[in-house]
Amino acid sequence: MIFRLSDFHFPDSAARLYPATPGRPWVLEVGFGDGRFWPHHAATFPEAPNYLGVELSGVSLLKAERRLRAAGLANAVLTKLPALPLIREVVPEGALDALVVNFPDPWPKAGHEEHRLLRAPFFRLAASRLKPGGAVLLTTDHDEYFEFACREAEASGVMRTERTGTPPAALETKYALKWRDLGLGANHARFVPTRHPHVPHGTIARYPDPEDSPAVPHAILTLPPHFDPTAFHKQTARGGQTREDAAGWTVVLLDLCRSLKQDGWVMLAHVVEGELTQEVLIGITAREDGRHLVRLSRFGGPIITPGVKAAVGAVTDWLAGQGAQVTHRGY
Numbered sequence: 001m002i003f004r005l006s007d008f009h010f011p012d013s014a015a016r017l018y019p020a021t022p023g024r025p026w027v028l029e030v031g032f033g034d035g036r037f038w039p040h041h042a043a044t045f046p047e048a049p050n051y052l053g054v055e056l057s058g059v060s061l062l063k064a065e066r067r068l069r070a071a072g073l074a075n076a077v078l079t080k081l082p083a084l085p086l087i088r089e090v091v092p093e094g095a096l097d098a099l100v101v102n103f104p105d106p107w108p109k110a111g112h113e114e115h116r117l118l119r120a121p122f123f124r125l126a127a128s129r130l131k132p133g134g135a136v137l138l139t140t141d142h143d144e145y146f147e148f149a150c151r152e153a154e155a156s157g158v159m160r161t162e163r164t165g166t167p168p169a170a171l172e173t174k175y176a177l178k179w180r181d182l183g184l185g186a187n188h189a190r191f192v193p194t195r196h197p198h199v200p201h202g203t204i205a206r207y208p209d210p211e212d213s214p215a216v217p218h219a220i221l222t223l224p225p226h227f228d229p230t231a232f233h234k235q236t237a238r239g240g241q242t243r244e245d246a247a248g249w250t251v252v253l254l255d256l257c258r259s260l261k262q263d264g265w266v267m268l269a270h271v272v273e274g275e276l277t278q279e280v281l282i283g284i285t286a287r288e289d290g291r292h293l294v295r296l297s298r299f300g301g302p303i304i305t306p307g308v309k310a311a312v313g314a315v316t317d318w319l320a321g322q323g324a325q326v327t328h329r330g331y
């Protein structure tokens with residue numbers, strides 16, 4: 001089953017995601033590609049564990065979904081997202097039996113190590129989300145990345161590294177077959193938590209029901225008598241770096257469009273928070289009392305994050321700069 005970010009709860013639970021099989025082991029695979037690992041690996045268990053797969057490529061997502069459906073793996077959830085926000089916000093602490101990474105992108109050029117997934121912060125996050133006895137399983141053809149990952153695991157201070165034989169299913173993936181055809185081998189390591197640090201979830205929430213809930217980021221204001229929407233120009237705001245390691249947010253207000261159906265406008269905003277990017281719509285609509293409501297629209301399934309609240313704030317601030325009197329800020 002394919003889930004969008006807005007289909008998840010923050011954090012979610014095995015009981016909600018796999019209602020028919022909540023008690024089974026739970027495995028997460030990062031970067032599943034065309035999905036060959038899981039049908040092979042699941043077949044080595046008496047009953048297929050619950051599976052959560054995360055992948056950046058939409059084409060791969062659809063191929064993998066077809067493959068898992070053909071294999072009859074009903075207790076599998078696939079999503080097209082970057083791995084870190086999914087693991088941090090969706091997976092509860094101490095929930096996973098295994099976190100699998102097969103042939104991660106190696107980012108081989110000097111100076112590109114910061115793009116690699118298996119760095120110390122990833123290992124600390126993984127250790128917090130794994131059950132006692134769980135492990136991160138890494139298979140890669142790339143010797144230099146393998147040694148890098150082992151050093152980063154050590155540097156995380158929460159992992160013990162066991163260099164072991166590669167699970168047979170990890171040698172059946174598209175990339176495994178590609179490297180095997182070239183005569184190359186694969187390295188494998190199990191990273192076992194030595195402790196389970198507390199890595200908190202962020203302050204993120206689902207879009208509430210109903211739409212007029214006060215929990216939807218909004219503001220109420222009175223527009224100036226000669227409000228000129230054509231004065232709008234694309235603009236960028238940054239903030240939210242409350243801790244040194246926090247990603248912070250960047251909000252780009254892209255365009256302001258007239259609504260043909262409602263008396264008002266719609267702002268298109270681009271919100272970036274670390275690896276997570278959302279395109280959101282923020283309505284500016286007339287109320288019966290003559291004031292205007294600035295409110296995050298449900299369209300597109302936005303998740304309410306600090307950056308999305310900041311986007312509603314940026315629209316409100318722009319309108320205030322145009323002479324609007326803000327009477328309420330609900331974000």
Ligand SMILES: C[S@@+](CC[C@H](N)C(=O)[O-])C[C@H]1O[C@@H](n2cnc3c(N)ncnc32)[C@H](O)[C@@H]1O
Nearest residue numbers: 031032033055056057082083102103173174175
């Ligand atoms: C080299 S391919 C390996 C694919 C598959 N595991 C295999 O062995 O055939 C790496 C995959 O990881 C995915 N990927 C890279 N960074 C990711 C991230 N941050 N979150 C989720 N997937 C990611 C890429 O889209 C790509 O499909």
